Every structure is written in structure tokens, then in C-alpha cells.
Amino acid sequence: MAKLYGSLEAGGTKFVCAVGDEKFQVIEKTQFPTTTPYETIDRTIEFFKRYEDQLEGIAIGSFGPIDVDPNSETYGFVTSTPKPHWSNIDLLGLIAKEFNVPFYFTTDVNSSAYGETLARKGVKSLVYYTIGTGIGAGAIQNGEFIGGLGHTEVGHVYVPLHPNDVANEFNGTCPFHRGCLEGLAAGPSLEARTGIRGELIEQNSEVWDVQSYYIAQAAVQATVLYRPEVIVFGGGVMGQEHMLRRVREKFTALLNGYLPVPDVTEYIVTPAVSGNGSATLGNFALAKDVADKYSRK
Structure with missing residues (x-):
């Protein structure tokens, strides 16, 4: 069974979900508006559930501010954002509890930066x-x-x-x-x-x-x-x-x-990545990195 990696680019305007293979080629990609937190997160979970048996890891690049300190009580939260209704939402926790795979959590721009280094x-x-x-x-x-x-x-x-x-x-x-x-x-x-x-x-x-x-x-x-x-x-x-x-x-x-x-x-x-795909590419690589580290434990 082929190994797949998940990417979530969680933007303030839209969420972009994608699944890619070991060569970081997109298998499926979808996007939808960022509405209320629970509605948007439910749609995200629904997308990734279709690939649950093959997913090795998922990386989330989110709009912010977010808490990226793994030792913090609010790790994975969207914090003091001006985006209505999204302050103090446990974005990572609400998604991660639905999947038995490791997650990488960072900002959407970090994901894009990482993808650009891979492309250059x-x-x-x-x-x-x-x-x-x-x-x-x-x-x-x-x-x-x-x-x-x-x-x-x-x-x-x-x-x-x-x-x-x-x-x-x-x-x-x-x-x-x-x-x-x-x-x-x-x-x-x-x-x-x-x-x-x-x-x-x-x-x-x-x-x-x-x-x-x-x-x-x-x-x-x-x-x-x-x-x-x-x-x-x-x-x-x-x-x-x-x-x-x-x-x-x-x-x-x-x-x-x-x-x-x-x-x-x-x-x-x-x-350098067409179609605003820098974050997706970066997330695939980050998901693979965290999956590889998890498998070595």
C-alpha cells in the first residue's frame, strides 16, 4: 500500500487540503472557505478520513498567531487572531484526535518558505x-x-x-x-x-x-x-x-x-511553485519528516 502524506494550509480566507505521495506529487487537493471553526475543521477531517489507512503523517501550516511551543498548554491553538470566532481555538487538537498519525504544526508562511527551499x-x-x-x-x-x-x-x-x-x-x-x-x-x-x-x-x-x-x-x-x-x-x-x-x-x-x-x-x-502550491509542497515534506522521526522511535 502506497504511503501518503497530508497537507493542510489553514488560511484566514480558505483552507486548502491535499494528499500527496512519496514523491510529493498531489493525489487530491481541495479548498473551501474558512467559515466558523467547527464547520471548517469538520470539513478538513472529512477530507483526510478518506485516506486514513494510507496516511503516514499530516502537516498543518496555519494562519496566526498560533502557539507552536510543544511544551505549552495551548500548543496547537490559534491564539489572538483578528479573525472572528477563531481566537483560542485548538486547531491541532481537534484534528489530531481523529487520526492515529504524527502531526507537524507550524505557520502557513513557514510551510510556504519550506516548500520554496525545496523548489529552489x-x-x-x-x-x-x-x-x-x-x-x-x-x-x-x-x-x-x-x-x-x-x-x-x-x-x-x-x-x-x-x-x-x-x-x-x-x-x-x-x-x-x-x-x-x-x-x-x-x-x-x-x-x-x-x-x-x-x-x-x-x-x-x-x-x-x-x-x-x-x-x-x-x-x-x-x-x-x-x-x-x-x-x-x-x-x-x-x-x-x-x-x-x-x-x-x-x-x-x-x-x-x-x-x-x-x-x-x-x-x-x-x-517558484505554481498555483500557490508552496505550502502544500512544504507540508508534504514536513509530514514525511515527522512520520520518519515517529517510525524511528
Whole structure:
């Protein structure tokens, strides 16, 4: 019987469930909206139950904040999220109790970062940002995730305001912080400034320069903090080619030659895994890693 591995990308907008084989090829993949916790978790369990006899391990990459400390009483919980109804939900526990397999639990951006290192042969140091309804990032150095007491929350670093936002007294949409990266540059900030959904805003709108200014600051922060080989920007906002060009230009101006970096067209990029599949690939590998460790015990 073939060994299979499970991947759950638990996002604030949608859940993506997948099962893959030992070569990390997708056997089946599905997605559904993130609604109430128990309804969404029940749909997740239902999907994986169909493969229960063949599953060796499952990896969960979740939106956050989450508790990733295995020694904590709330390990596996979604904690103080702005997502309605999801605070203090035992995401890992509610799923894991239904399966007799080992689980790996991390952030969705960590899963994506791990998948990108697998897709980019030879790359050992990488930062992956998702720019969508929220902003998060996963950083890997020498094949290991960066984190201490918990995972990083780079979407909530404070950034200098763009002059347009200063003039308009716009401090972002984050319910926790005034002037943080997520509140100023995630998708909802576009509609908050213009009254128009991001996908309907024309490319020549000045709001794109405002947003790319903040995303370029994120690239500068990643450069000076982690010195990665590659910075990957994923998420719906970065799906537009003009955004990548704008971010590269503003990054070059902001860094101002302070540190040597690779050619910006190879340094600041979009995902190498098509179809937003970086997290799925990363989760398959993490599920296999935890299954291999479990079998050796």
C-alpha cells in the first residue's frame, strides 16, 4: 500500500487540503472557505478520513498567531487572531484526535518558505512573505525555521508612513496596531484608501506606489535582519507583474547600496511553485519528516 502524506494550509480566507505521495506529487487537493471553526475543521477531517489507512503523517501550516511551543498548554491553538470566532481555538487538537498519525504544526508562511527551499535547489537561506488579506513571513536559515518563544510575526512590525498616508492621516486597518506593515500594505488597505477592491483598481493608480513602498520596506528588513539568498513574495496582491517591478525599484532606492545583494531580479521574486502550491509542497515534506522521526522511535 502506497504511503501518503497530508497537507493542510489553514488560511484566514480558505483552507486548502491535499494528499500527496512519496514523491510529493498531489493525489487530491481541495479548498473551501474558512467559515466558523467547527464547520471548517469538520470539513478538513472529512477530507483526510478518506485516506486514513494510507496516511503516514499530516502537516498543518496555519494562519496566526498560533502557539507552536510543544511544551505549552495551548500548543496547537490559534491564539489572538483578528479573525472572528477563531481566537483560542485548538486547531491541532481537534484534528489530531481523529487520526492515529504524527502531526507537524507550524505557520502557513513557514510551510510556504519550506516548500520554496525545496523548489529552489541549493538555496538554504530564504524569506517568504505572503501579501494577501494579511501579511506574514517565514524565514529559513540553513534549512531551519527562525523563531524563539514562538513564530515570527513580521506583519506587525511598524514601518515609516508614506507621505500620502501622512497627508491623509491613514494609519492602516490593523485592529491591534496603528502603522504596522499588515495594516498598511495587506489587501484590505487598498479598499480602505480608495473604496475600491484591489483587483478592480487600475494599474496607473498611485495607491500601488504607496503599497509597494511598504512591501519594499519589508524586503529591506528581511535583508538587514536575515541576509537571505532569496526573498519570495507570494499572495494575491503580488500576483500582478507591475507590483514586483515597483517593489524591486523601491527596494533598490531604500537600501541605497548599503549591503551587497544578488541581482534584484533574482533576489526579489515570486513563488517558484505554481498555483500557490508552496505550502502544500512544504507540508508534504514536513509530514514525511515527522512520520520518519515517529517510525524511528
